[in-house]
Amino acid sequence: MADNLFSDLGKVGLGMLSGLELYESEEKKAEVEKKEAAQEAVPEEKDYLFDKGYRCPVCDSEFKTKAVRTGKAKMLGADTDLRPKYQGIDSLKYDCIVCNKCGYSSLSRFFNNITSSQAKLVKTNITPYFKGVDTKCETYSYDEALLRHQLALANAVIKKAKVSEKAYTCLKIAWLIRGQYENLPNETPDKNKVVEGLKVKEKEYIKKAYEGFVAAMAKEMPPICGMDEWTLVYLVAELARQCEDYAKSMKLLSDLIVSKAASTKLKDRAREMRKLLHEYV
Template sequence: MAVEELYDKKVKCPVCETQFTSKKVKYSKLRVKSKDSDLLTYYKGENPLKYNVFICPMCGYAATEEKYNDISNDKKAIVRDKITSRWKEREFSTPRVIDEAIMCYKLALNCGDVLAFKKAYNGGLCLSIAWLYRMKNDKKNEGKFLGFALNLFVEAYSTESLINSSIDEITLAYLIGEIQRRLGNTDEAIKWFSNVVSHSLISTKPKIKKLAREQWNLVRENQKG
Protein backbone atom coordinates (compact mmCIF):
# COMPACT_ATOMS: atom_id res chain seq x y z
CA MET A 1 0.00 0.00 0.00
CA ALA A 2 1.41 3.37 -1.02
CA VAL A 3 1.06 5.27 2.23
CA GLU A 4 2.53 8.48 0.79
CA GLU A 5 -0.61 8.83 -1.35
CA LEU A 6 -2.57 9.44 1.85
CA TYR A 7 -2.73 12.28 4.33
CA ASP A 8 -4.43 12.83 7.68
CA LYS A 9 -7.51 15.01 7.55
CA LYS A 10 -8.49 16.61 10.84
CA VAL A 11 -12.19 16.19 11.59
CA LYS A 12 -14.34 17.43 14.46
CA CYS A 13 -17.31 15.24 15.30
CA PRO A 14 -20.51 17.34 15.10
CA VAL A 15 -22.20 15.09 17.70
CA CYS A 16 -19.66 14.83 20.58
CA GLU A 17 -17.06 17.41 19.40
CA THR A 18 -14.17 14.94 19.59
CA GLN A 19 -11.28 15.81 17.25
CA PHE A 20 -9.94 12.91 15.23
CA THR A 21 -8.10 12.23 11.99
CA SER A 22 -9.20 10.24 8.97
CA LYS A 23 -7.05 9.27 5.98
CA LYS A 24 -7.72 10.83 2.59
CA VAL A 25 -6.09 10.35 -0.82
CA LYS A 26 -4.10 13.41 -1.97
CA TYR A 27 -5.82 14.96 -4.98
CA SER A 28 -2.46 15.49 -6.67
CA LYS A 29 -1.95 11.70 -6.62
CA LEU A 30 -5.27 10.82 -8.26
CA ARG A 31 -4.90 9.27 -11.73
CA VAL A 32 -8.09 7.88 -13.27
CA LYS A 33 -7.56 4.45 -14.82
CA SER A 34 -11.07 3.56 -16.01
CA LYS A 35 -14.78 3.89 -15.25
CA ASP A 36 -17.58 1.34 -15.05
CA SER A 37 -20.95 2.01 -16.65
CA ASP A 38 -22.53 2.54 -13.21
CA LEU A 39 -20.03 5.35 -12.53
CA LEU A 40 -17.50 3.50 -10.36
CA THR A 41 -14.13 5.14 -11.06
CA TYR A 42 -10.88 3.16 -10.82
CA TYR A 43 -7.57 4.89 -10.06
CA LYS A 44 -3.94 3.97 -10.31
CA GLY A 45 -3.09 3.36 -6.64
CA GLU A 46 -5.48 4.08 -3.79
CA ASN A 47 -9.17 4.63 -4.56
CA PRO A 48 -10.62 7.62 -2.65
CA LEU A 49 -13.90 5.67 -2.40
CA LYS A 50 -12.29 3.73 0.49
CA TYR A 51 -11.81 6.91 2.53
CA ASN A 52 -15.10 8.68 1.92
CA VAL A 53 -16.62 7.70 5.28
CA PHE A 54 -15.61 9.46 8.51
CA ILE A 55 -16.27 7.67 11.81
CA CYS A 56 -15.98 9.30 15.21
CA PRO A 57 -13.91 6.94 17.40
CA MET A 58 -15.65 8.14 20.58
CA CYS A 59 -19.40 8.23 19.78
CA GLY A 60 -19.64 6.06 16.66
CA TYR A 61 -21.27 8.67 14.41
CA ALA A 62 -20.41 7.64 10.83
CA ALA A 63 -21.27 9.39 7.57
CA THR A 64 -19.67 10.39 4.28
CA GLU A 65 -17.38 13.42 4.30
CA GLU A 66 -19.93 15.45 2.33
CA LYS A 67 -22.75 14.62 4.76
CA TYR A 68 -20.73 14.63 7.98
CA ASN A 69 -21.62 18.05 9.39
CA ASP A 70 -25.14 18.07 8.00
CA ILE A 71 -26.92 16.71 11.08
CA SER A 72 -29.68 18.38 13.12
CA ASN A 73 -29.70 18.64 16.92
CA ASP A 74 -32.59 16.17 17.08
CA LYS A 75 -30.55 13.64 15.13
CA LYS A 76 -27.47 14.23 17.31
CA ALA A 77 -29.64 13.19 20.28
CA ILE A 78 -30.64 10.04 18.38
CA VAL A 79 -26.95 9.21 17.78
CA ARG A 80 -26.27 9.48 21.52
CA ASP A 81 -29.31 7.37 22.35
CA LYS A 82 -29.14 4.68 19.66
CA ILE A 83 -25.52 4.56 18.44
CA THR A 84 -23.21 5.76 21.24
CA SER A 85 -25.02 3.71 23.88
CA ARG A 86 -23.85 0.54 22.10
CA TRP A 87 -20.50 1.87 20.89
CA LYS A 88 -17.06 0.77 22.10
CA GLU A 89 -14.27 3.28 21.49
CA ARG A 90 -12.22 2.31 18.45
CA GLU A 91 -9.80 3.84 15.93
CA PHE A 92 -10.38 4.40 12.21
CA SER A 93 -7.42 6.68 11.51
CA THR A 94 -5.25 4.10 9.67
CA PRO A 95 -5.10 3.13 5.97
CA ARG A 96 -8.04 0.90 4.99
CA VAL A 97 -8.00 -2.39 3.10
CA ILE A 98 -11.19 -3.05 1.13
CA ASP A 99 -12.83 -5.11 3.88
CA GLU A 100 -12.24 -2.30 6.38
CA ALA A 101 -13.69 0.21 3.93
CA ILE A 102 -16.78 -2.01 3.56
CA MET A 103 -17.14 -2.11 7.35
CA CYS A 104 -16.89 1.73 7.50
CA TYR A 105 -19.64 2.09 4.88
CA LYS A 106 -21.82 -0.42 6.75
CA LEU A 107 -21.43 1.64 9.96
CA ALA A 108 -22.41 4.75 7.97
CA LEU A 109 -25.39 2.87 6.51
CA ASN A 110 -26.50 1.84 10.00
CA CYS A 111 -26.32 5.52 11.10
CA GLY A 112 -28.14 6.62 7.93
CA ASP A 113 -30.86 4.10 8.63
CA VAL A 114 -31.24 4.90 12.35
CA LEU A 115 -31.23 8.66 11.60
CA ALA A 116 -33.61 8.28 8.62
CA PHE A 117 -31.26 10.17 6.31
CA LYS A 118 -32.54 10.53 2.75
CA LYS A 119 -33.04 7.39 0.69
CA ALA A 120 -30.90 8.84 -2.10
CA TYR A 121 -28.03 9.14 0.41
CA ASN A 122 -28.52 5.68 1.95
CA GLY A 123 -28.84 4.22 -1.56
CA GLY A 124 -25.53 5.88 -2.48
CA LEU A 125 -23.89 4.14 0.51
CA CYS A 126 -25.30 0.78 -0.71
CA LEU A 127 -23.95 1.46 -4.21
CA SER A 128 -20.51 2.26 -2.76
CA ILE A 129 -20.59 -1.02 -0.79
CA ALA A 130 -21.54 -2.91 -3.99
CA TRP A 131 -18.57 -1.26 -5.76
CA LEU A 132 -16.16 -2.27 -2.98
CA TYR A 133 -17.40 -5.87 -3.25
CA ARG A 134 -16.86 -5.65 -7.02
CA MET A 135 -13.26 -4.55 -6.41
CA LYS A 136 -12.69 -7.75 -4.43
CA ASN A 137 -14.60 -9.83 -7.00
CA ASP A 138 -17.34 -10.85 -4.56
CA LYS A 139 -20.25 -11.05 -7.02
CA LYS A 140 -22.79 -12.38 -4.55
CA ASN A 141 -22.48 -9.46 -2.14
CA GLU A 142 -22.10 -6.99 -5.01
CA GLY A 143 -25.50 -8.13 -6.34
CA LYS A 144 -27.06 -7.99 -2.89
CA PHE A 145 -26.00 -4.37 -2.32
CA LEU A 146 -26.88 -3.33 -5.89
CA GLY A 147 -30.37 -4.63 -5.04
CA PHE A 148 -30.50 -2.55 -1.83
CA ALA A 149 -29.27 0.54 -3.74
CA LEU A 150 -31.90 -0.02 -6.43
CA ASN A 151 -34.83 -0.17 -3.98
CA LEU A 152 -33.67 2.98 -2.16
CA PHE A 153 -33.01 4.88 -5.41
CA VAL A 154 -36.43 3.98 -6.85
CA GLU A 155 -38.11 5.22 -3.65
CA ALA A 156 -35.94 8.35 -3.62
CA TYR A 157 -36.82 9.08 -7.25
CA SER A 158 -40.56 9.00 -6.63
CA THR A 159 -40.75 10.48 -3.11
CA GLU A 160 -37.78 12.74 -2.36
CA SER A 161 -36.63 16.19 -3.34
CA LEU A 162 -33.05 15.99 -4.62
CA ILE A 163 -32.34 19.65 -3.86
CA ASN A 164 -29.12 19.87 -1.79
CA SER A 165 -28.52 16.22 -2.55
CA SER A 166 -25.25 14.98 -4.06
CA ILE A 167 -27.13 13.39 -6.96
CA ASP A 168 -29.42 14.95 -9.59
CA GLU A 169 -32.62 13.46 -11.03
CA ILE A 170 -31.15 12.50 -14.41
CA THR A 171 -28.10 10.74 -12.94
CA LEU A 172 -30.34 8.96 -10.43
CA ALA A 173 -32.67 7.73 -13.22
CA TYR A 174 -29.65 6.57 -15.22
CA LEU A 175 -28.21 4.67 -12.23
CA ILE A 176 -31.60 2.99 -11.63
CA GLY A 177 -31.65 1.86 -15.29
CA GLU A 178 -28.07 0.64 -15.18
CA ILE A 179 -28.54 -1.27 -11.91
CA GLN A 180 -31.72 -2.85 -13.36
CA ARG A 181 -29.65 -3.90 -16.40
CA ARG A 182 -26.89 -5.35 -14.23
CA LEU A 183 -29.45 -7.30 -12.19
CA GLY A 184 -30.96 -8.71 -15.41
CA ASN A 185 -34.23 -6.73 -15.30
CA THR A 186 -34.22 -5.91 -19.01
CA ASP A 187 -37.67 -4.35 -19.38
CA GLU A 188 -37.17 -2.09 -16.36
CA ALA A 189 -33.72 -1.06 -17.62
CA ILE A 190 -35.18 -0.06 -20.99
CA LYS A 191 -37.96 1.92 -19.29
CA TRP A 192 -35.46 3.91 -17.17
CA PHE A 193 -32.98 4.53 -20.03
CA SER A 194 -35.90 5.82 -22.07
CA ASN A 195 -36.86 8.15 -19.17
CA VAL A 196 -33.29 9.46 -19.07
CA VAL A 197 -32.97 10.14 -22.79
CA SER A 198 -36.38 11.85 -23.01
CA HIS A 199 -35.89 13.98 -19.86
CA SER A 200 -36.52 17.69 -20.53
CA LEU A 201 -33.12 18.66 -19.10
CA ILE A 202 -31.06 15.88 -20.70
CA SER A 203 -29.05 18.39 -22.77
CA THR A 204 -27.47 19.57 -19.48
CA LYS A 205 -26.01 16.08 -18.94
CA PRO A 206 -24.27 15.08 -22.19
CA LYS A 207 -22.13 12.35 -20.58
CA ILE A 208 -25.14 10.68 -18.97
CA LYS A 209 -27.08 11.00 -22.25
CA LYS A 210 -24.29 9.20 -24.09
CA LEU A 211 -24.02 6.48 -21.43
CA ALA A 212 -27.81 5.92 -21.38
CA ARG A 213 -27.86 5.53 -25.19
CA GLU A 214 -24.94 3.06 -25.08
CA GLN A 215 -26.40 0.94 -22.28
CA TRP A 216 -29.87 1.02 -23.89
CA ASN A 217 -28.33 -0.33 -27.12
CA LEU A 218 -26.47 -2.97 -25.13
CA VAL A 219 -29.73 -4.19 -23.52
CA ARG A 220 -31.46 -4.33 -26.93
CA GLU A 221 -28.60 -6.27 -28.50
CA ASN A 222 -28.63 -8.77 -25.65
CA GLN A 223 -32.40 -9.12 -26.04
CA LYS A 224 -31.94 -10.13 -29.69
CA GLY A 225 -29.52 -12.72 -28.30
Protein backbone atom coordinates in the same frame (compact mmCIF):
# COMPACT_ATOMS: atom_id res chain seq x y z
CA MET B 1 47.63 3.50 -16.38
CA ALA B 2 44.37 5.13 -15.42
CA ASP B 3 45.90 6.18 -12.13
CA ASN B 4 48.21 8.52 -13.97
CA LEU B 5 45.69 10.23 -16.19
CA PHE B 6 45.25 13.10 -13.77
CA SER B 7 48.51 12.80 -11.84
CA ASP B 8 49.68 16.33 -12.60
CA LEU B 9 46.56 18.02 -11.29
CA GLY B 10 48.19 18.36 -7.86
CA LYS B 11 50.22 21.19 -9.36
CA VAL B 12 47.07 23.28 -9.74
CA GLY B 13 45.72 22.34 -6.34
CA LEU B 14 43.39 19.62 -7.65
CA GLY B 15 45.27 16.60 -6.36
CA MET B 16 42.09 15.19 -4.90
CA LEU B 17 40.84 14.60 -8.44
CA SER B 18 43.77 12.37 -9.35
CA GLY B 19 41.61 9.25 -8.92
CA LEU B 20 38.91 10.35 -11.37
CA GLU B 21 37.55 7.53 -13.43
CA LEU B 22 37.62 8.41 -17.11
CA TYR B 23 35.02 5.92 -18.29
CA GLU B 24 32.20 4.93 -16.04
CA SER B 25 32.20 1.17 -15.48
CA GLU B 26 29.09 -0.74 -16.57
CA GLU B 27 28.51 -1.85 -13.00
CA LYS B 28 28.51 1.66 -11.69
CA LYS B 29 26.24 2.81 -14.48
CA ALA B 30 23.75 0.08 -13.65
CA GLU B 31 23.86 1.07 -10.01
CA VAL B 32 23.09 4.70 -10.81
CA GLU B 33 20.23 3.70 -13.12
CA LYS B 34 18.79 1.50 -10.39
CA LYS B 35 18.91 4.38 -7.93
CA GLU B 36 17.17 6.69 -10.38
CA ALA B 37 14.47 4.11 -11.07
CA ALA B 38 13.85 3.73 -7.35
CA GLN B 39 13.32 7.46 -7.08
CA GLU B 40 10.69 7.34 -9.82
CA ALA B 41 8.98 4.31 -8.26
CA VAL B 42 5.19 4.15 -8.32
CA PRO B 43 3.82 5.78 -5.16
CA GLU B 44 2.41 3.48 -2.52
CA GLU B 45 -1.17 3.77 -1.25
CA LYS B 46 -0.04 5.64 1.88
CA ASP B 47 1.59 8.32 -0.30
CA TYR B 48 -1.86 9.36 -1.55
CA LEU B 49 -3.18 9.92 1.97
CA PHE B 50 -3.08 12.57 4.62
CA ASP B 51 -4.70 13.04 8.02
CA LYS B 52 -7.69 15.31 7.69
CA GLY B 53 -9.15 17.01 10.74
CA TYR B 54 -12.87 16.90 11.62
CA ARG B 55 -15.11 18.00 14.44
CA CYS B 56 -17.83 15.51 15.26
CA PRO B 57 -21.29 17.09 14.95
CA VAL B 58 -22.66 14.56 17.45
CA CYS B 59 -20.18 14.60 20.37
CA ASP B 60 -18.14 17.69 19.44
CA SER B 61 -14.78 15.93 19.74
CA GLU B 62 -12.02 16.73 17.29
CA PHE B 63 -10.24 13.95 15.46
CA LYS B 64 -8.20 13.14 12.39
CA THR B 65 -8.90 10.52 9.77
CA LYS B 66 -7.31 9.26 6.57
CA ALA B 67 -8.29 11.13 3.43
CA VAL B 68 -7.07 11.05 -0.18
CA ARG B 69 -5.09 14.11 -1.29
CA THR B 70 -7.15 16.09 -3.78
CA GLY B 71 -5.79 15.75 -7.30
CA LYS B 72 -3.13 13.23 -6.32
CA ALA B 73 -4.88 10.12 -7.61
CA LYS B 74 -5.41 10.05 -11.37
CA MET B 75 -8.87 8.91 -12.44
CA LEU B 76 -8.67 6.09 -14.95
CA GLY B 77 -12.36 5.87 -15.80
CA ALA B 78 -15.65 4.65 -14.43
CA ASP B 79 -17.76 1.51 -14.51
CA THR B 80 -21.19 1.55 -16.16
CA ASP B 81 -22.75 2.36 -12.77
CA LEU B 82 -20.44 5.38 -12.40
CA ARG B 83 -18.02 3.77 -9.92
CA PRO B 84 -14.82 5.80 -10.33
CA LYS B 85 -11.49 4.02 -10.70
CA TYR B 86 -8.14 5.59 -9.84
CA GLN B 87 -4.53 4.72 -10.47
CA GLY B 88 -2.60 3.43 -7.47
CA ILE B 89 -5.41 3.62 -4.95
CA ASP B 90 -9.06 2.74 -4.52
CA SER B 91 -10.12 6.15 -3.18
CA LEU B 92 -13.56 4.81 -2.31
CA LYS B 93 -12.07 3.09 0.76
CA TYR B 94 -11.47 6.48 2.35
CA ASP B 95 -14.84 8.09 1.71
CA CYS B 96 -16.35 7.21 5.07
CA ILE B 97 -15.75 9.18 8.26
CA VAL B 98 -15.95 7.58 11.68
CA CYS B 99 -15.85 9.46 14.99
CA ASN B 100 -14.08 6.94 17.15
CA LYS B 101 -15.36 8.53 20.34
CA CYS B 102 -19.12 8.26 19.80
CA GLY B 103 -19.45 5.92 16.80
CA TYR B 104 -21.12 8.47 14.55
CA SER B 105 -20.21 7.68 10.97
CA SER B 106 -21.29 8.56 7.44
CA LEU B 107 -20.02 9.07 3.92
CA SER B 108 -18.02 12.30 3.87
CA ARG B 109 -20.66 14.22 1.88
CA PHE B 110 -23.28 13.68 4.61
CA PHE B 111 -21.06 14.03 7.69
CA ASN B 112 -22.16 17.49 8.78
CA ASN B 113 -25.79 17.12 7.68
CA ILE B 114 -27.22 15.99 10.95
CA THR B 115 -29.98 17.58 13.01
CA SER B 116 -29.94 17.69 16.81
CA SER B 117 -32.71 15.11 17.03
CA GLN B 118 -30.76 12.79 14.72
CA ALA B 119 -27.63 13.32 16.86
CA LYS B 120 -29.68 12.31 19.88
CA LEU B 121 -30.65 9.06 18.17
CA VAL B 122 -26.97 8.28 17.54
CA LYS B 123 -26.04 9.13 21.14
CA THR B 124 -28.78 6.86 22.48
CA ASN B 125 -28.57 3.93 20.11
CA ILE B 126 -24.93 3.74 19.01
CA THR B 127 -22.57 5.54 21.40
CA PRO B 128 -23.19 3.40 24.53
CA TYR B 129 -22.38 0.19 22.64
CA PHE B 130 -19.64 1.36 20.29
CA LYS B 131 -16.22 -0.18 20.97
CA GLY B 132 -14.14 1.74 18.43
CA VAL B 133 -12.43 0.96 15.13
CA ASP B 134 -8.74 0.51 14.41
CA THR B 135 -7.27 3.99 14.04
CA LYS B 136 -3.61 2.95 13.90
CA CYS B 137 -3.52 1.41 10.42
CA GLU B 138 -1.55 3.33 7.81
CA THR B 139 -3.93 2.34 5.02
CA TYR B 140 -7.32 0.63 5.04
CA SER B 141 -7.75 -2.93 3.88
CA TYR B 142 -11.04 -3.64 2.09
CA ASP B 143 -12.30 -5.37 5.23
CA GLU B 144 -11.54 -2.27 7.30
CA ALA B 145 -13.19 0.02 4.75
CA LEU B 146 -16.25 -2.23 4.54
CA LEU B 147 -16.61 -2.27 8.31
CA ARG B 148 -16.53 1.53 8.41
CA HIS B 149 -19.11 1.77 5.62
CA GLN B 150 -21.38 -0.72 7.34
CA LEU B 151 -21.16 1.43 10.44
CA ALA B 152 -22.15 4.44 8.31
CA LEU B 153 -25.12 2.50 6.92
CA ALA B 154 -26.23 1.53 10.43
CA ASN B 155 -25.93 5.19 11.49
CA ALA B 156 -28.05 6.22 8.50
CA VAL B 157 -30.80 3.83 9.59
CA ILE B 158 -30.58 4.83 13.26
CA LYS B 159 -30.68 8.56 12.52
CA LYS B 160 -33.58 8.02 10.07
CA ALA B 161 -31.65 9.49 7.15
CA LYS B 162 -33.20 10.24 3.78
CA VAL B 163 -33.71 7.15 1.64
CA SER B 164 -31.16 8.51 -0.86
CA GLU B 165 -28.41 8.56 1.81
CA LYS B 166 -29.10 4.93 2.64
CA ALA B 167 -29.20 3.98 -1.05
CA TYR B 168 -25.97 5.83 -1.82
CA THR B 169 -24.19 4.19 1.12
CA CYS B 170 -25.36 0.77 -0.16
CA LEU B 171 -24.04 1.64 -3.62
CA LYS B 172 -20.66 2.63 -2.18
CA ILE B 173 -20.49 -0.65 -0.27
CA ALA B 174 -21.26 -2.58 -3.46
CA TRP B 175 -18.44 -0.70 -5.21
CA LEU B 176 -16.05 -1.54 -2.37
CA ILE B 177 -16.90 -5.23 -2.61
CA ARG B 178 -16.25 -5.04 -6.37
CA GLY B 179 -12.88 -3.41 -5.63
CA GLN B 180 -12.15 -6.16 -3.15
CA TYR B 181 -12.62 -9.04 -5.58
CA GLU B 182 -10.92 -7.19 -8.44
CA ASN B 183 -7.86 -6.73 -6.25
CA LEU B 184 -7.73 -10.16 -4.64
CA PRO B 185 -4.19 -11.54 -4.75
CA ASN B 186 -3.74 -14.49 -7.11
CA GLU B 187 -2.49 -16.70 -4.28
CA THR B 188 -5.82 -16.37 -2.42
CA PRO B 189 -6.91 -19.91 -1.52
CA ASP B 190 -10.05 -20.93 -3.46
CA LYS B 191 -9.94 -17.60 -5.25
CA ASN B 192 -12.82 -18.37 -7.64
CA LYS B 193 -15.08 -19.37 -4.80
CA VAL B 194 -14.17 -16.25 -2.81
CA VAL B 195 -14.90 -14.06 -5.86
CA GLU B 196 -18.28 -15.75 -6.38
CA GLY B 197 -19.17 -15.19 -2.72
CA LEU B 198 -18.22 -11.53 -2.94
CA LYS B 199 -20.27 -11.10 -6.13
CA VAL B 200 -23.34 -12.43 -4.34
CA LYS B 201 -22.72 -9.94 -1.53
CA GLU B 202 -22.19 -7.11 -4.03
CA LYS B 203 -25.54 -7.92 -5.70
CA GLU B 204 -27.38 -7.67 -2.37
CA TYR B 205 -26.13 -4.12 -1.88
CA ILE B 206 -26.82 -3.22 -5.54
CA LYS B 207 -30.41 -4.41 -5.09
CA LYS B 208 -30.81 -2.30 -1.96
CA ALA B 209 -29.29 0.71 -3.71
CA TYR B 210 -31.67 0.23 -6.65
CA GLU B 211 -34.71 -0.04 -4.37
CA GLY B 212 -33.65 3.06 -2.42
CA PHE B 213 -32.90 5.24 -5.44
CA VAL B 214 -36.24 4.36 -7.06
CA ALA B 215 -37.94 5.55 -3.86
CA ALA B 216 -35.70 8.65 -3.72
CA MET B 217 -36.60 9.60 -7.31
CA ALA B 218 -40.26 9.58 -6.33
CA LYS B 219 -40.00 11.64 -3.17
CA GLU B 220 -36.81 13.74 -3.18
CA MET B 221 -35.92 16.77 -5.26
CA PRO B 222 -32.70 16.72 -7.29
CA PRO B 223 -29.82 17.15 -6.88
CA ILE B 224 -29.77 13.86 -5.01
CA CYS B 225 -26.41 12.81 -3.53
CA GLY B 226 -24.77 15.34 -5.84
CA MET B 227 -26.46 13.92 -8.96
CA ASP B 228 -28.76 15.95 -11.18
CA GLU B 229 -32.07 14.46 -12.25
CA TRP B 230 -30.83 12.76 -15.42
CA THR B 231 -27.60 11.40 -13.97
CA LEU B 232 -29.75 9.71 -11.35
CA VAL B 233 -32.10 8.36 -14.03
CA TYR B 234 -29.07 6.95 -15.84
CA LEU B 235 -27.74 5.37 -12.62
CA VAL B 236 -31.11 3.83 -11.74
CA ALA B 237 -31.42 2.46 -15.28
CA GLU B 238 -28.03 0.79 -14.88
CA LEU B 239 -28.89 -0.58 -11.43
CA ALA B 240 -32.16 -1.90 -12.90
CA ARG B 241 -30.13 -3.66 -15.61
CA GLN B 242 -27.82 -5.21 -13.01
CA CYS B 243 -30.89 -6.39 -11.09
CA GLU B 244 -32.32 -7.88 -14.31
CA ASP B 245 -35.28 -5.51 -14.26
CA TYR B 246 -34.78 -4.96 -17.98
CA ALA B 247 -38.12 -3.40 -18.86
CA LYS B 248 -37.70 -0.70 -16.22
CA SER B 249 -34.13 -0.08 -17.36
CA MET B 250 -35.24 0.30 -20.98
CA LYS B 251 -38.04 2.71 -20.04
CA LEU B 252 -35.68 4.98 -18.08
CA LEU B 253 -33.07 4.95 -20.85
CA SER B 254 -35.68 5.88 -23.46
CA ASP B 255 -36.87 8.79 -21.28
CA LEU B 256 -33.28 9.93 -20.91
CA ILE B 257 -32.43 9.71 -24.60
CA VAL B 258 -35.39 11.88 -25.63
CA SER B 259 -35.10 14.37 -22.77
CA LYS B 260 -34.07 17.92 -23.58
CA ALA B 261 -32.17 18.52 -20.35
CA ALA B 262 -29.79 15.52 -20.32
CA SER B 263 -26.23 16.12 -21.57
CA THR B 264 -25.01 14.61 -24.84
CA LYS B 265 -22.39 12.62 -22.91
CA LEU B 266 -25.04 11.05 -20.70
CA LYS B 267 -27.26 10.31 -23.70
CA ASP B 268 -24.32 8.58 -25.42
CA ARG B 269 -23.79 6.45 -22.34
CA ALA B 270 -27.50 5.65 -22.27
CA ARG B 271 -27.41 4.58 -25.94
CA GLU B 272 -24.46 2.29 -25.19
CA MET B 273 -26.36 0.72 -22.36
CA ARG B 274 -29.48 0.29 -24.44
CA LYS B 275 -27.41 -1.81 -26.84
CA LEU B 276 -26.52 -4.11 -23.93
CA LEU B 277 -30.20 -4.47 -23.14
CA HIS B 278 -31.44 -5.38 -26.60
CA GLU B 279 -30.73 -9.07 -26.13
CA TYR B 280 -33.12 -9.15 -23.14
CA VAL B 281 -35.95 -6.81 -24.09
